[in-house]
Structure formats: structure tokens, C-alpha cells
Amino acid sequence: xxxxxxxxxxxxxxxxxxxxxxxxxxxxxxxxxxxxxxxxxxxxxxxxxxxxxxxxxxxxxxxxxxxxxxxxxxxxxxxxxxxxxxxxxxxxxxxxxxxxxxxxxxxxxxxxxxxxxxxxxxxxxxxxxxxxxxxxxxxxxxxxxxxxxxxxxxxxxxxxxxxxxxxxxxxxxxxxxxxxxxxxxxxxxxxxxxxxxxxxxxxxxxxxxxxxxxxxxxxxxxxxxxxxxxxxxxxxxxxxxxxxxxxxxxxxxxxxxxxxxxxxxxxxxxxxxxxxxxxxxxxxxxxxxxxxxxxxxxxxxxxxxxxxxxxxxxxxxxxxxxxxxxxxxxxxxxxxxxxxxxxxxxxxxxxxxxxxxxxxxxxxxxxxxxxxxxxxxxxxxxxxxxxxxxxxxxxxxxxxxxxxxxxxxxxxxxxxxxxxxxxxxxxxxxxxxxxxxxxxxxxxxxxxxxxxxxxxxxxxxxxxxxxxxxxxxxxxxxxxxxxxxxxxxxxxxxxxxxxxxxxxxxxxxxxxxxxxxxxxxxxxxxxxxxxxxxxxxxxxxxxxxxxxxxxxxxxxxxxxxxxxx
Amino acid sequence: xxxxxxxxxxxxxxxxxxxxxxxxxxxxxxxxxxxxxxxxxxxxxxxxxxxxxxxxxxxxxxxxxxxxxxxxxxxxxxxxxxxxxxxxxxxxxxxxxxxxxxxxxxxxxxxxxxxxxxxxxxxxxxxxxxxxxxxxxxxxxxxxxxxxxxxxxxxxxxxxxxxxxxxxxxxxxxxxxxxxxxxxxxxxxxxxxxxxxxxxxxxxxxxxxxxxxxxxxxxxxxxxxxxxxxxxxxxxxxxxxxxxxxxxxxxxxxxxxxxxxxxxxxxxxxxxxxxxxxxxxxxxxxxxxxxxxxxxxxxxxxxxxxxxxxxxxxxxxxxxxxxxxxxxxxxxxxxxxxxxxxxxxxxxxxxxxxxxxxxxxxxxxxx
Numbered sequence: 026x027x028x029x030x031x032x033x034x035x036x037x038x039x040x041x042x043x044x045x046x047x048x049x050x051x052x053x054x055x056x057x058x059x060x061x062x063x064x065x066x067x068x069x070x071x072x073x074x075x076x077x078x079x080x081x082x083x084x085x086x087x088x089x090x091x092x093x094x095x096x097x098x099x100x101x102x103x104x105x106x107x108x109x110x111x112x113x114x115x116x117x118x119x120x121x122x123x124x125x126x127x128x129x130x131x132x133x134x135x136x137x138x139x140x141x142x143x144x145x146x147x148x149x150x151x152x153x154x155x156x157x158x159x160x161x162x163x164x165x166x167x168x169x170x171x172x173x174x175x176x177x178x179x180x181x182x183x184x185x186x187x188x189x190x191x192x193x194x195x196x197x198x199x200x201x202x203x204x205x206x207x208x209x210x211x212x213x214x215x216x217x218x219x220x221x222x223x224x225x226x227x228x229x230x231x232x233x234x235x236x237x238x239x240x241x242x243x244x245x246x247x248x249x250x251x252x253x254x255x256x257x258x259x260x261x262x263x264x265x266x267x268x269x270x271x272x273x274x275x276x277x278x279x280x281x282x283x284x285x286x287x288x289x290x291x292x293x294x295x296x297x298x299x300x301x302x303x304x305x306x307x308x309x310x311x312x313x314x315x316x317x318x319x320x321x322x323x324x325x326x327x328x329x330x331x332x333x334x335x336x337x338x339x340x341x342x343x344x345x346x347x348x349x350x351x352x353x354x355x356x357x358x359x360x361x362x363x364x365x366x367x368x369x370x371x372x373x374x375x376x377x378x379x380x381x382x383x384x385x386x387x388x389x390x391x392x393x394x395x396x397x398x399x400x401x402x403x404x405x406x407x408x409x410x411x412x413x414x415x416x417x418x419x420x421x422x423x424x425x426x427x428x429x430x431x432x433x434x435x436x437x438x439x440x441x442x443x444x445x446x447x448x449x450x451x452x453x454x455x456x457x458x459x460x461x462x463x464x465x466x467x468x469x470x471x472x473x474x475x476x477x478x479x480x481x482x483x484x485x486x487x488x489x490x491x492x493x494x495x496x497x498x499x500x501x502x503x504x505x506x507x508x509x510x511x512x513x514x515x516x517x518x519x520x521x522x523x524x525x526x527x528x529x530x531x532x533x534x535x536x537x538x539x540x541x542x543x544x545x546x547x548x549x550x551x552x553x554x555x556x557x558x559x560x561x562x563x564x565x566x567x568x569x570x571x572x573x574x575x576x577x578x579x580x581x582x583x584x585x586x587x588x589x590x
Numbered sequence: 591x592x593x594x595x596x597x598x599x600x601x602x603x604x605x606x607x608x609x610x611x612x613x614x615x616x617x618x619x620x621x622x623x624x625x626x627x628x629x630x631x632x633x634x635x636x637x638x639x640x641x642x643x644x645x646x647x648x649x650x651x652x653x654x655x656x657x658x659x660x661x662x663x664x665x666x667x668x669x670x671x672x673x674x675x676x677x678x679x680x681x682x683x684x685x686x687x688x689x690x691x692x693x694x695x696x697x698x699x700x701x702x703x704x705x706x707x708x709x710x711x712x713x714x715x716x717x718x719x720x721x722x723x724x725x726x727x728x729x730x731x732x733x734x735x736x737x738x739x740x741x742x743x744x745x746x747x748x749x750x751x752x753x754x755x756x757x758x759x760x761x762x763x764x765x766x767x768x769x770x771x772x773x774x775x776x777x778x779x780x781x782x783x784x785x786x787x788x789x790x791x792x793x794x795x796x797x798x799x800x801x802x803x804x805x806x807x808x809x810x811x812x813x814x815x816x817x818x819x820x821x822x823x824x825x826x827x828x829x830x831x832x833x834x835x836x837x838x839x840x841x842x843x844x845x846x847x848x849x850x851x852x853x854x855x856x857x858x859x860x861x862x863x864x865x866x867x868x869x870x871x872x873x874x875x876x877x878x879x880x881x882x883x884x885x886x887x888x889x890x891x892x893x894x895x896x897x898x899x900x901x902x903x904x905x906x907x908x909x910x911x912x913x914x915x916x917x918x919x920x921x922x923x924x925x926x927x928x929x930x931x932x933x934x935x936x937x938x939x940x941x942x943x944x945x946x947x948x949x950x951x952x953x954x955x956x957x
Contacts, residue, residue: 079880087749089748215752226726229709229710408746409744409746410745410746410749411744411745411746411749412742412743412745413742413743414739414741414742415740416738416739416740418653418728418729418738418740419651419653419740419741422683426682426876426878427877427878427881429876430873430875430876430877430878430881433872433875433876434868434872434873437865437868437869437872438865438868438869441861441865441868445861477881478809478812481812481873481881481884481885482816484869484872485816485820485869485870485888487869488862488865488870489820489866491862491865492823492858492862492865495861495865496827496858499861502593503854524830525826525827528826529822529823531771532768532771532826533819533820533822533823535764535767535819536764536767536768536815536816536818536819537815537819538767539760539763539764539767539815540764540815543756543760543763544812548808548809551809551812551816552812555816555819
């Protein structure tokens with residue numbers, strides 16, 4: 026019976042070991058003889074194990090979606106829309122957005138004595154300000170007010186974050202970064218995203234690209250019709266004065282800067298004239314949401330550094346655009362990008378679905394802009410909170426240092442165990458080596474990432490693993506000294522030490538789990554290494570060690586007198 | 591067989607006052623260092639040398655072909671208007687330096703700019719030594735290049751604060767988790783004693799970090815949590831033996847049982863901790879600069895983790911248990927009919943208080 030039990034244990038151990046070794050250095054392709062050579066083994070190991078950014082090199086970016094800007098913009102847009110809607114219904118009044126102290130409010134001041142309920146109805150019919158959109162309405166005297174509820178704020182902010190995540194994802198995909206990972210980061214209410222890009226060493230371009238807000242609008246420029254040139258003003262004040270509204274800008278107008286396009290033949294790059302100002306109608310004819318496609322193309326007759334963006338519109342947008350241009354022939358229209366008029370076009374005939382943004386872009390700038398336009402506008406600006414880059418050479422240094430420290434640690438431990446426990450020391454060394462193999466195999470099988478602290482975790486596991494052996498061996502020694510026979514001493518040693526081993530392992534796993542759940546990146550890698558190492562240790566230090574002792578006993582018989590321990 | 595320690599019979603608990611006094615002195619020393627440094631730098635966070643992870647700022651790692659002197663680098667930075675940078679050589683790579691820029695200003699916009707600008711500002715300054723190797727080119731492979739930026743860490747104030755809060759929260763949560771587990775396996779008093787002793791280890795280690803101004807970064811937190819697991823490990827080995835001995839030697843006092851347990855597990859303590867100490871020493875010596883703070887935290891932690899299991903956890907547990915038993919005894923004495931059958935006969939050392947084998951002790955006795 027004992028023999029059969031031993032054989033069974035042996036088979037299990039051999040299978041686990043072989044599977045472990047295969048997981049670590051086995052090829053994932055059709056095996057060849059090369060896989061058995063030293064260089065083949067190294068290649069396979071490098072291929073199998075997934076290295077963290079700190080070892081492989083790459084960029085780690087944490088960004089935050091400024092959802093408060095999203096809510097602010099939405100509130101202000103709603104205020105403008107509310108005033109326009111009320112005017113269409115024949116009410117004169119002023120609307121404004123009020124933001125402060127975490128509150129987002131749209132206020133509408135009606136002319137004295139008007140029917141407040143009528144205004145409310147007119148506005149809520151056209152503008153998304155009803156209670157089903159998360160706005161709570163109240164009125165005092167002639168002032169109507171809509172306040173965004175906290176629940177709605179949270180939902181809208183979360184939606185904006187998710188939308189930003191999708192947009193950033195598509196931008197990164199379009200850029201062709203290899204194996205990027207993008208995920209939400211930290212608490213949901215923090216609206217943060219974590220982007221990891223292996224191999225990217227200089228993230229400046231990516232960062233600029235991701236941040237690009239690319240809010241595109243095609244808008245009517247308020248100007249006398251052609252043949253007079255489009256009306257521009259030298260200063261902002263002058264433009265405001267032209268509105269004859271007593272120094273304020275009414276809700277249906279905006280004053281925007283206009284950078285006149287420099288002469289493409291002019292080689293002096295940095296010679297940019299001061300911006301002019303134009304008056305633009307609100308709301309715009311169409312927005313970037315109606316874009317179907319955008320592409321960078323060289324400008325006709327321009328030099329190398331003169332690119333422009335050609336865009337086309339979706340069906341609905343094209344219909345709207347066609348109808349509008351048809352009724353505004355000989356007037357002026359502006360291409361507005363991020364609140365800046367990039368070009369002004371004179372409407373010669375009805376236009377349907379094509380347009381272009383000119384403005385002396387370099388090829389890369391034009392391509393980046395086209396890419397951000399295609400992926401859609403970010404709902405809110407983003408800011409970078411954390412940026413870490415590691416070059417591959419620095420990662421190599423870390424790997425080398427980590428491997429060296431592991432090997433030195435392992436060698437010291439093996440040396441001591443053999444010296445102190447003699448024959449049984451071999452037992453411990455077998456368990457230890459098996460532990461290392463299975464631990465790396467575990468990392469590979471679970472698809473965990475090996476980071477620099479992860480390597481430290483492996484070194485630490487060497488220490489913890491050997492603790493199990495020491496606990497068992499010391500206990501066996503004690504039992505022998507107390508006069509027990511060798512088989513009984515081994516039996517008791519394992520049984521007693523096992524209780525301690527479970528308790529110590531569970532407590533360490535508890536603290537590692539907290540690290541895993543709350544940690545990020547490298548720290549998480551450390552926790553993963555440690556947890557896998559500890560679990561594997563229960564197998565290698567208890568099961569395998571025990572089997573070796575059982576094997577020794579079965580060879581020497583039950584009347585064994587001495588044990589090399 | 592060859593043994594380091596044979597049949598040790600030390601009365602550890604008799605020295606508890608001295609041992610605890612040493613710990614208190616260490617804790618006060620660390621606290622004193624932190625307060626003194628804080629006071630020297632009013633309003634600053636100089637009690638600890640916080641790394642960019644927690645304080646915010648930028649660290650740029652630059653590798654040179656021919657490294658200029660630190661002073662040359664510093665003056666190149668100053669000529670670009672970077673006055674508050676720290677130039678720190680890397681001990682295991684002479685061709686590499688770290689340039690640390692503090693966070694500029696407070697609040698959103700400046701922080702944002704800082705995360706963006708640190709790298710390019712340093713690059714502009716270092717360009718005076720020659721051009722940088724291209725992004726896809728190795729420094730050695732580019733004949734014209736003089737240097738290459740091989741790594742950057744830029745952390746804004748918001749992220750730094752977030753990481754700091756999280757680190758504290760994780761450490762405390764892990765302690766509570768351990769407390770609950772030990773309470774479940776042993777007794778509340780055991781759990782509390784273990785957690786107090788681990789907390790002591792963490793504080794002493796932090797004290798060393800303040801005293802020597804070693805950098806505290808994210809990996810140090812990982813090291814502290816490892817230390818938590820490790821030190822509890824050690825304590826549990828002793829407690830486990832106490833639990834076992836209580837069952838085997840019902841007549842012995844807790845005082846004697848605890849001393850015996852410490853002595854019986856002493857050779858394991860010395861061997862295991864010695865080996866872990868060796869592994870950590872290998873990390874300190876060969877693990878490289880990036881892991882240095884981590885290695886140092888473990889180095890100090892292993893020493894005090896071992897010490898505290900014997901010097902802190904065991905005495906606190908014994909003291910607490912004895913207080914509880916005294917209270918229980920007093921309760922029994924006031925009740926009209928003392929339950930004689932439940933009274934455990936005391937033998938052994940006269941220093942101890944008789945034990946009442948109530949429900950608590952019986953539970954502790956079960957494996």
C-alpha cells in the first residue's frame with residue numbers, strides 16, 4: 026500500500042514538473058532541436074514571459090478627464106440654446122449658465138410680467154433641460170432656473186469618461202502603437218484613465234494627439250455678402266462694438282480669433298501675423314459630430330510644409346449643410362476648430378458634403394489633426410497626472426540586477442541548507458528549485474506580468490519557501506531528540522509544522538492580496554509573484570519534501586536508525 | 591547533527607521591560623528625527639525624503655557617452671533656468687545620472703504644465719553637451735549622439751497625493767485583515783499583540799527612513815507590506831507553538847509556556863531569518879539603484895521583524911491574557927458559588943497569575 030501511494034505521488038510530481046518546465050521554456054511553436062540548445066531555451070523564455078513596462082521599456086500615462094469642464098460647457102450651451110428657444114417662441118429674456126460650488130445651473134431672466142410657465146414649456150420642448158435629463162426646475166419671480174442634480178452630474182461625468190476612453194482608444198489604434206492597454210484607473214469618481222504603451226519611449230507626440238480636443242464647427246460668419254471681403258476686426262473690442270449690444274455678446278453670437286493664412290510661398294515659418302477677430306453666429310451650421318471622414322492632403326501649389334485637411338460629411342449633416350449653403354449664397358462661412366476660426370470660405374454655390382481646413386499645417390500636424398477629427402471630439406479636455414517612461418536599456422539593467430540578486434540569494438540559501446541539514450538539505454534544495462520553476466510557470470500560465478518588484482518578490486519567496494523547510498526540519502530534529510523513531514519523527518514533524526505553515530502562508534497572502542487589489546503596475550506585479558510563490562510553496566515544500574522522505578524511508582525500511590538532517 | 595542552538599533556556603519575558611524600552615527608544619528616535627526635520631523645514635514634507643511618487647515632480651534618467659561632472663550638468667541646467675534641480679549620480683552605473691525637478695507651483699494648471707515640460711526642459715539644458723540619440727536608436731549605435739534620456743518619471747500633485755493616501759490605506763487595511771485572521775485562528779489578544787508588534791516594525795523602519803533620509807517611494811510601500819507579512823509570520827510561529835504547548839502542558843503557566851515556545855522555535859527563527867536576511871542582503875548589494883529603497887526597507891524590517899516577535903508580540907500577549915484572566919478570576923470570586931471544577935491548578939513559576947480555564951483558554955488550546 027505504501028509503495029503504491031509513493032508511486033502515485035511520484036507520478037504527480039513528475040507531471041507537474043514537466044508541465045512547469047514546458048510552461049517556462051517550452052516553445053509555443055512546432056518544436057525543433059534548436060529549442061533544446063541554451064540559446065533556444067533563452068529565446069523561448071523571453072517569448073513566454075510577459076515583462077512589465079519597467080523591464081521591457083515603454084510609457085505609462087495616467088490622465089484625467091476634466092469632466093467638470095464637460096458639465097460647464099454643457100450648461101453654457103444649454104443656456105444659449107434656452108435663450109434661442111425662448112426667442113423663437115416670442116419671449117425676450119436673457120439666459121446664462123451659473124457654475125460654482127459644485128452646482129451647474131441654467132438661469133433664464135424673463136422680461137417682467139411674462140408668462141413664466143409658457144417660457145418653461147417653450148424651452149423644455151426644444152432644449153434638454155427637463156427633469157428626465159437630470160435638471161430640477163424652480164422659478165422665483167421672473168427668474169427660471171434649472172439645476173443639474175448630483176446624480177445626473179455623476180452619470181454625465183461617468184458617461185463623458187467612458188466616451189473619452191473610447192475616443193482615445195480609437196486614436197491610439199489609428200496611430201499604430203503595438204499592444205497598448207487602456208483602462209480606467211482608480212476610483213470611478215476620479216475619472217482617470219491609465220494608458221500603457223510598451224516600446225514607446227518618447228510619448229510627446231502621442232500625448233499631444235490624445236489631448237487634441239478637435240472640436241470642429243462650420244459656422245456662419247456675420248459679414249456683408251460678397252463681393253465685399255469678409256468682415257474682420259483688428260481687436261476683440263472692435264468686434265464686440267460692432268454688435269451694438271452695449272459691450273456684451275448676445276447669446277446667438279460669438280467673437281472668435283481668426284489667424285489669417287500666411288502666404289505659402291513665404292519661407293519664414295515663425296512670421297505669423299497678429300490674429301484678427303470675426304463675429305460668428307451661434308449655433309453653428311454643423312459640428313464635428315456630423316463628420317464622415319477626414320484626411321490630410323498636400324495643399325495645391327503649396328510647399329512641403331503646407332498640408333490641409335479634407336473632410337466629408339455624413340448624410341444628415343450633408344443635407345443640413347446643403348440646405349443652409351443653398352440659402353446663403355454669396356455669404357461667408359468659417360471653419361472653426363477649438364474656438365478658433367481656421368479659414369473663411371465664400372459660398373459660391375450650394376455645397377453638400379465636402380470641405381477643407383486650410384492653415385499651413387506640416388504633414389504630421391495635418392495627419393494628427395485628421396486623425397483626431399476622424400475619432401470624434403473628446404467630450405472634455407484631458408490632463409496628464411502621471412507620466413513614466415523607461416527605455417529598453419534601463420529595463421535591461423534592471424533585469425540584469427534582479428537576476429543577479431536572485432541567483433546570489435539562491436546560491437547563499439542552497440549553500441547554507443546543504444551545510445546545515447546535510448542529506449536533508451538536498452531535499453530542501455530540490456523543493457526550492459522546483460518552487461522557482463513552478464513560480465515562473467505560474468506567472469506565465471496566469472498571464473501575469475513580471476515587473477522589477479516582481480523579481481524582488483521572487484527573491485523574497487526564496488526566503489519564505491526555505492522557511493517552510495526549516496520549520497519542518499527543525500521539528501523533525503526535535504522529535505528525534507525527544508526519542509521518537511525516525512518514521513514517527515518525520516510523521517509528527519510534518520503534521521505539526523503544517524499547521525504553522527498554513528497560518529504563516531495565509532497571513533502573507535492576505536497582505537499580498539491587499540497589494541494586488543489596491544496596487545498598480547509594478548507593485549501589483551510584486552503581489553502576484555509573491556502570491557503565486559506562496560501557493561506553489563505549499564506543493565513543493567510540503568508535498569514534494571514529504572515524498573522524498575517517504576522514498577528514503579521505503580528504501581531503508583521502517584527500522585531506519587539515522588537520518589541525515 | 592550539527593546545531594547552532596542547543597536546548598536554549600532563556601527567560602525572555604523577564605527581560606521584557608528592557609526590550610520594550612529599546613523599542614520605545616527607537617520609536618522616539620524616529621519620531622524625533624521626523625519632527626526635528628519637519629521643524630527645520632517649516633511647511634515642507636522633509637520629515638521624509640519622499641520620492642516623486644508621493645511628492646510629485648519629475649525625475650529624468652540620462653545616460654551619457656562621456657559623463658560630464660555633476661557640477662557641469664548643474665550649471666547647464668541653471669543656464670536653462672532650472673535652478674532647483676537635484677543631480678544624483680547612480681551608484682551602479684557611472685555613465686548615468688538622475689535629474690530631479692520638484693513640482694512647480696500649486697494646483698491644476700501649473701501641475702499640468704510641469705508634467706509636460708520637465709522632460710523637454712531638461713533635454714534643452716543637456717543638449718549643450720551634444721545631441722541626443724534618436725528615439726529608436728541605442729546610444730552606443732549612434733556615433734553623433736552624446737546622451738540619451740533612458741527614463742522619466744513625472745507625477746503631478748494630484749496623482750502624488752492619491753498614491754500617498756492609497757499607500758496608507760492599503761497598509762492599514764492589510765493590518766486589519768491580519769488581525770481578523772489571527773483572531774479567528776487564535777484569540778483577539780494574540781491578533782492584537784501581533785498587529786501591535788507589526789505596526790511597531792513599520793514605524794521603526796519608517797524612523798530609519800527619516801533618520802537617514804532614504805527615499806520613500808512606491809516600492810517602499812510594497813516592502814513595508816511584505817514586512818508586515820514577514821513579521822506576522824515570525825510571530826505566528828511562536829504563537830502556534832504556544833497554542834500547542836498549552837494543550838500539551840496544561841499545568842504550566844502561560845509565562846513558562848511562552849518562554850518555552852520562544853526557545854523551542856529559536857533555532858528556526860535564527861536560521862530562517864538569517865536566510866531571509868541573506869537574500870535581502872543580496873538585494874541591497876546587487877539589486878541595483880532602482881530597487882535600493884525597497885531593499886533597504888526590507889533590510890531594516892527583517893531585523894526588527896525578528897526582534898519584535900520575541901520582544902513585543904509575546905510580552906504584550908502574555909500581559910493581556912494575564913489581565914483578562916485576572917479580571918475573570920475577580921468575577922468568579924465575587925460570584926456566590928466559585929466554579930471549582932473550572933479552576934486550573936497553577937504550578938511552576940511563582941511570577942504568574944493562576945489561569946482560569948474558561949471558554950477562552952479552551953478555545954486557545956484547540957488546534
